[in-house]
Amino acid sequence: MSAKYKLVCPQVCGLVGSCKLVFALAGIDCDIERIPPEEWKKQKFSGRFPFQAMPILEFDGKTLAQSRAIARYIAKENGLAGKDNLEQAYADSIVDSIYDVVEHVKVWAHEKDPEKKKAVADNIAKNVFPPACSNLERMLVNNNGGDGFFVGDGLTYADTTFLSISERWKKVDPEVLKNFPKLTALAERLKAMPVIAECLK
Numbered sequence: 001m002s003a004k005y006k007l008v009c010p011q012v013c014g015l016v017g018s019c020k021l022v023f024a025l026a027g028i029d030c031d032i033e034r035i036p037p038e039e040w041k042k043q044k045f046s047g048r049f050p051f052q053a054m055p056i057l058e059f060d061g062k063t064l065a066q067s068r069a070i071a072r073y074i075a076k077e078n079g080l081a082g083k084d085n086l087e088q089a090y091a092d093s094i095v096d097s098i099y100d101v102v103e104h105v106k107v108w109a110h111e112k113d114p115e116k117k118k119a120v121a122d123n124i125a126k127n128v129f130p131p132a133c134s135n136l137e138r139m140l141v142n143n144n145g146g147d148g149f150f151v152g153d154g155l156t157y158a159d160t161t162f163l164s165i166s167e168r169w170k171k172v173d174p175e176v177l178k179n180f181p182k183l184t185a186l187a188e189r190l191k192a193m194p195v196i197a198e199c200l201k
């Protein structure tokens, strides 16, 4: 019997999207349990969450935490993590570089004061996104001219992580990808895939 998977995440979660996309591309059904804030207060220290954070993946009586580990595990199981160890390492390096930016975006997401929030957004838009996107654009171009994927000649979880998380970056700066034509085109190519379009709805 195949595993029954469940992703457990907050009602609003910028990190679960990359896991969902890998499941969708692998053609594997995955239930989603969204935990409202009041329920989270009760469950955070209940022992259900290995690192007191979401998302987690529950399957076959097991729990896997950390969004990158979840996406990478499902990707590896389904040929979406790179064709050999080196491709996998390249995919991991792309994903890790994207998560470096996530740390900055988290500060923005947690800021409640509107003025401070705008200042954080302005700083990210000016000083964080441009070098990060410039590096990603160069990595993409260095791989077969940039009209394919980040790694090798096939789609990996690096591409889907980029798509999922860069969509969230647009909340900080709607023009984040404006000066990066290859990244923009990659995002459009991915969004044009029916399975991805359906998952992003």
Ligand SMILES: N[C@@H](CCC(=O)N[C@@H](CS)C(=O)NCC(=O)O)C(=O)O
Binding pocket: 010, 013, 014, 015, 044, 052, 053, 054, 055, 065, 066, 067, 068
């Ligand atoms: N490194 C973790 C970070 C997880 C994380 O920050 N989760 C947030 C939601 S996106 C969370 O659980 N926040 C609630 C809390 O910390 O109490 C991952 O990638 O899964």
